[in-house]
Amino acid sequence: MTSSPSATERLADAVGAGLPSAIADLCDLVRIPSVSWAAFDPANVRRSAEAVVELVNDLGVFESVRISQAKIGSTENFGQPAILATRAARNGRPTIVLYAHHDVQPPGKDEDWESPPFEPTVRGDRLYGRGAADDKAGVMAHIAAIRALVEAEGPDFDLGLVLFFEGEEEFGSRSFKNFLLQHREELSADVIVVADSDNWNVDTPALTVALRGNVTFRLTVRTLDHASHSGMFGGAAPDAMLAMIRLLATLHDESGSVAVEGLTSTAGETPAYPESQLREEAALLDGVAPIGAGDILSRLWYQPAITVTGIDAPSVANASNTLLPAVSVRISARIAPGQSAASAFEALEKHVRAAAPFGAVVEIDDIDRGDPFLVDTSGWAVAEAKDAMLQAWGVEPVETGIGGSIPFISDLVELFPQTQVLVTGVEDPDSRAHSPNESLHLGVFRRAILTEAVLLSKLNARG
Known part of the structure; x- marks a missing residue:
């Protein structure tokens, strides 16, 4: 049914x-440094949750609004605070869950930002700040869409409505599945909208239909019981840095494609995406060549990728003439749709243990896994969402894959198999989520709000 x-x-x-x-x-939400990583103050995530609760209460349409936490796995430790608001459907109308997350990535170095990361700053048509796009803009897009629905059609609507704003998505959603089990009845719905993805560009909306999964872990290589003088023993005793470098080099072939046996790719259609667009959006330096093989978007959406995202080693300023006894790195592997994260981890573990040079001791810990996701585009909710995008943007939406991961979606599909999942977003290719100078295009923000308001109106009219 199309809105008039x-x-x-x-x-x-x-x-x-x-x-x-x-x-x-x-802007008020961005000023709260709600980094959910273990090394940061959890009080800020709590403060962010309380601020969001106040905004949700001000809507005046929910029967219940509260902060809730669930245990992490089988431990007695609780995850970060999430917001759950519910309103029951009436007169046979469907129920829709609107998801976003209010936690953010660490800011990194202040000097890498053109303005302070937690001081929202408008430059041109973009709002800069950590979380301005990922994903406090998703939180506010949901809230603003409900405001618009109430303003245009009144507060007495029949649509069932649930808000679920997570507080630890950026730290692996470690209590997510337990949260779903804890609130299974309240989260049961016909449609779930996950507002944590990208648009094709600032003028063209996108519905995400494929997401890579992820496997992350800390890899430690040890070769010595203690540090030794590099002049006295270098050239005979292998140091951990040499062993780690040799090991990491085996993860890719000469073209930069992943070279781990057991990691798989899948086939999928991709729109045109020239190398020039990759160079601009990924900020490749002049002379630096892309890596991998096949169509560029197939590399980003349908093939695995492995990145070393961190390394624990002496800084150059503090380097001494010693052989390092141990080195640790953080491995982040993106898994193509069609492969489970469990099988991907098995392949990675087998590879790094077999590839360790010089008999080096390999340790793997701090493991996170998330399965990839493919959207079933045959459901009525996809058609309604794409029509809402067309009305709000004036442009036909593009079905896209995303190279990044939203691992918890596989949990949603497992626990709510009859629910239609829509992955939308307020970001664009220049939002730089997770990076310094993260930003939100304000025109995209407005159109994303309108898209959701139209979708809510359409579902409210659906008998």
Whole structure:
């Protein structure tokens, strides 16, 4: 069922009128440094959750709004605070869950930012700050869409509505599955919208239909019981850095493609995406060649990738003339749709243990796994969402894959197999999520809000 033009126009007027308030509220959230990583103060994540609860309560449409936490795995430790708000469906209307996360990545070095990471700053048509795009903009897109629906159609709607704003997505969603089990009845729905993805560009919306999974772990290589003088023993005793370098070099072939036996690829259609676009969006330096083989988007969406995202070793400034006894790195592997994260980890573990040079001791710990995801695009919710995007953007949406991962989606599919999952977002190729100078395009923000407001209106009219 398609909303009438007059209904869309009313919603567009409401979104436009409410946009300044939505941006101001988003700025307030960005000022809270809600980094969910273990090394950061969890009080800030709690403060962020409380701020979001206040915004949700102000909507005046939910029967229950609360902060909830679940245990991590089988431990007695609890995950970070999440927000859960519920409103029951009436008169046979469907129920929709709107998901986003209010935690953020660490900011990195302040000197890499053009403005302070937790001081939201507008430059041109973009709002800069950590979490401005990923994913506090997702939180505010949901809230602003509900505001627009209430403004245009009143608060007495029949649509069932649930808000689930997670507090630890950036730290692996370690309590996510237990949270779903703990609140299974409340989260049961016809449709789930996950607002944590990308758009094709600032003028073209996208519905994400494929996501790579992920396997991350700490890899430690040991060769000595203690550090030794590099002049006295170098050339005979292998140091851990040499062993680690040799080991890491086996993960890729000469073209840069992954060379780990057992990691698989899949086939999928991809739109045109020239190398020039990759160079611009990925910020390749002049003279640096892309890696891998096949169509560029197939490399990003349908093939595995392995990245060393961190290394524990002496800095250059503190380097001494010693052979290092141990070196640790963080491995981040992206897994192509069609392969389980468990089988991918088995392949990676087998490879690194077999490839360790000089008999070096290999240790693997701090493991996280998340399965990839392929959307079933045959459901009615996909058609409704794409029509809402067309009405809000004035452009046909593109079905895309994403090279990044949203591992918890596989948990949603497992526990709610009848629910249709829609992966949308407020980001664009220049949002630089997780990087310094993360930003939100304000035009994309407005159109994302309107898309969701139209979708809510359409579902409210669906008998």
